Amino acid sequence: MLSAIATEYLRLQSAETSRTLAYLRLRRAIQHLIDTGVLGPGHGLPSERDLAGGLQLSRVTVRKALSGLIDQGLLSQRQGAGTFVSERIVRSFSRLTSFTDDLRERGLNPQVTFLERGIGEVTPEEAMALNLSPGSGVVRLSRLRHVDGAPIAAERTLVPHSLLPDPQCIGGSLYEALDTYGHRPRRALQRLRAVALEQEAAQLLQLEAGAPGLLVERRAFLADGRVVEFTRSFYRGDAYDFVAELQSD
Structure with missing residues (x-):
């Protein structure tokens, strides 16, 4: 070597x-x-x-x-x-899994730090993202994801309060908490794009402002079509790969 x-x-x-x-x-x-x-x-x-x-x-x-x-x-x-x-983390775009489940499957030890975990009245922008009526309650989560102590992703998540009555019940995995209420997502739409990290996200991920990152937006749905989650995640571009299996018709 x-x-x-x-x-x-x-x-x-x-x-x-x-x-x-x-x-x-x-x-x-x-x-x-x-x-x-x-x-x-x-x-x-x-x-x-x-x-x-x-x-x-x-x-x-x-x-x-x-x-x-x-x-x-x-x-x-x-x-x-x-x-x-460093081991790069590969995450599939073809499966609907939580961050915690995904890393556990790879034998890694995911951790989470909650920066915000509260309930409030939905804003007009949040109402559009979650298909909620004005005045509805919304759970707001801001989390910093770690693997073996190193920050990997910074996430902001919205969940209808009616589907997650007690946000304090969330441990490592939001999906596990939703599952206890019978509201685990069944499908999701995701969008990924490369970004230059702005100051707030870069600082959380222990990078310099402008460092390359990945922005993933996920909108997850229940079987009846209701939106259960809207998440914007900033991932370190030097530690994460997203893959998808493609098949011809």
Whole structure:
């Protein structure tokens, strides 16, 4: 692995100007190897000492390069084990699952921090999203999603109060809470687009404003056609992939 990093580092060194800082060149070299699949999810990197010796760089330079990739979510450090390529999370667009269910199926440990969890009167915009009458009650949820302690997604969710009488009953999964009232969604419409994260979402996800992200809007329905959920989720673009199975007629 050290030889692959050294080869890419030297290639960039010959292609770029001498004014390019060494830590940036090393960061780009490692990121290129990740992007092209040479360094796959879960692969361990050589130690800082080995990288510094093999590339004839200081350990401060190596540490600065790795730190930037860790901040981007491309690398993760495990206490006493070393530095590894982060596992990207793949989520299907073809199945209606909750965030919690989806990650549990992959053997990951999802956590949630509630930033807001309250009941109020629906606004005109919320009434349109949920097909509610003016004056209806609505549950508003704002949540920060984590995987193994790292923030992955920031979500804002609306649910008709009539379908979720007690929002405090929500633990890790909204769908599990809805299921207790017999209101688990049966179908949903989703829209995904790439965005540059604005300040609020970027700060929650521990990224700089303008960092690439994914915005997913979900409108979920009960079997009788009532809207049970409207959610806008901002995902880290460096940690999440959405896939869909396509079939010809």
